[in-house]
Amino acid sequence: MSGHCHTGVKICGLTEEAGFDACVENGADWIGFVFFERSPRFVTPQNAARLAQRERGQARTVGLFVHPTDEDIARVLEHTPLDVMQIYASDERARQVADVFGLPVWLSFPVAEKEDLPQSCPVQRMLIEPRPPKNATRPGGNAQKLDWSMLEGWKPAFPWMLAGGLNVDNVAEAVRRTGVPAVDVSSGVESAPGIKDPALIASFVRNARTAGRA
Numbered sequence: 001m002s003g004h005c006h007t008g009v010k011i012c013g014l015t016e017e018a019g020f021d022a023c024v025e026n027g028a029d030w031i032g033f034v035f036f037e038r039s040p041r042f043v044t045p046q047n048a049a050r051l052a053q054r055e056r057g058q059a060r061t062v063g064l065f066v067h068p069t070d071e072d073i074a075r076v077l078e079h080t081p082l083d084v085m086q087i088y089a090s091d092e093r094a095r096q097v098a099d100v101f102g103l104p105v106w107l108s109f110p111v112a113e114k115e116d117l118p119q120s121c122p123v124q125r126m127l128i129e130p131r132p133p134k135n136a137t138r139p140g141g142n143a144q145k146l147d148w149s150m151l152e153g154w155k156p157a158f159p160w161m162l163a164g165g166l167n168v169d170n171v172a173e174a175v176r177r178t179g180v181p182a183v184d185v186s187s188g189v190e191s192a193p194g195i196k197d198p199a200l201i202a203s204f205v206r207n208a209r210t211a212g213r214a
Contacts, residue, residue, distance in 0.1 A: 007175055007212030008182030009205050010062060010161065011189060011196070013041030014051060019196025024057045026205040029182070030084065032062040035076050040193035041186065045079035052080055062086050062106070067093075070100055077101070084124075091122040098123055106161070114150040121158035127184060129163040145170070151178040168203040172211035183208050 011023045012032030023031045033048040034041040043051075052061050060083035063076055067089055076082070086106040087094050098105040105123040110116075110131040118126050130146045145165030162180040167188030175183065187193070189200040 005213045007180075007208045008161070009208050010182065010184040011201060011204075012062070012064065012163075012184055012186040013039070013190075013194060014196065015041055015043050015047070015194045016196070017051065017054065018198055019201065020051045020054055022196060022198035022201040024055055024059050025198075026202045027057070028059055028201070028205055030062045031056075031059045032064055032086065032184075032186075033080065033082075034064045035068075035072070036064060036066045045076040048076070049079040049081075060084060064108075065089075068097070070097075073097065073101060086127060094123045108163075111146070111150075114154075117150070117154060118156070121156070121160075125159040125161060126156070127161045127163055129184075130165065148174055148177045151180070155179070166204075168200055168207060171204055172207045175208055175211035 008029045010030035010032055011028045013034050014020050014023065014031055020031060033043050035045070036042060061081065062084040063080065063082040064086045065073060068087065073085065082103060084104045084106060085097060085101065086108060087097055088108045089097070091107065094105050094107045106125040106127050107123050108127045108129060109118050110129055112131040146162070159181060161182040161184050162174060162178060163184035166174055166183055166185045171183055174180065185204055189196055189204050191197040
């Protein structure tokens, strides 16, 4: 099976065992922990470490940080082994974090229109998501959906991922229309904020992968 037809799937904001195990059982590529205290999906480094010690299969762990200091990251890494760091920061700061910690870094990149799409990637991957509404208390997709039409025909030379408002019902269309190599979901597979629904995780992974092979 060649790489281009395997749609990568990241499930973000894991806080409990049942959700974590469902990610592993259904073959998610990445499992995300949110180290941002204002998020309803916030986990302490200790809790993330406990989850990360469970059977992980092929899944890699991703830590999400919002404008972190080196100390913030070091505190998490003391407890939790991470495979990837996903960061809200400037290009320059993201590069710096990659240098300091020697881990792959993904840069969260909010866009509102086609002109906003990044031309280059200062780190390992760009995570394209909707720009939060003016009154949002936290960055990220906030369950808003990006206008996918702006991504049609966009073929960057670097790895990227799509986030924001994805769910079981729309992920196949998103993959078909944008040709995105990987997708990221959080609230779209939850029964309550921070509580993942194993059945929704199973359907999301299946729908994303089936669309990628089509």
